[in-house]
Amino acid sequence: GAVVSQHPSWVICKSGTSVKIECRSLDFQATTMFWYRQFPKQSLMLMATSNEGSKATYEQGVEKDKFLINHASLTLSTLTVTSAHPEDSSFYICSASWDRVREQYFGPGTRLTVT
């Protein structure tokens, strides 16, 4: 099956700093990538949809100036959490797709802890 990687797998940062998370499709070209956030013992919540070469579409309640998403190529999307705060601590998971009849392929997730 298709493989999606994320880097880093976990990161600890201090409050007020920025963190960049990378999501890569390793063996296919992803026309669409999605970013989800999952708090402990909760479900996955969509943050934004990212199409290659265009601006991301953010879900209601997700601050686009705080969560910067860039999908500059068909194999790479990045999520930058700017001025991180402890409440941003969460499990961030990306998924990628290239075809409406196929499933979405999930990355392994990035555990962000803001101290």
Add this chain to the structure above:
Amino acid sequence: GENVEQHPSTLSVQEGDSAVIKCTYSDSASNYFPWYKQELGKRPQLIIDIRSNVGEKKDQRIAVTLNKTAKHFSLHITETQPEDSAVYFCAASFSGNTPLVFGKGTRLSVIA
């Protein structure tokens, strides 16, 4: 927008028994209904999915049924094993490359 309700939130079964998890969705435009198994700290793993042109799909011990008229779909796991213990999520979307809306999850415990 789409809203997905999932029940029960927790489910305990004896090894060898069956487990059933039910979901309802609100948007009649949804056509794609995947089920995921997630272990602690891991990515969601697709275990089975169904599209709106099919009423039932089976893969070994796992089956999914879809009732488009009633807007509900269910996951059936037969002959449960301890390794089936995990959190299961249902989801709905228009197609495979549109955003997924997830249910709140069901924590399944299979007791040996």
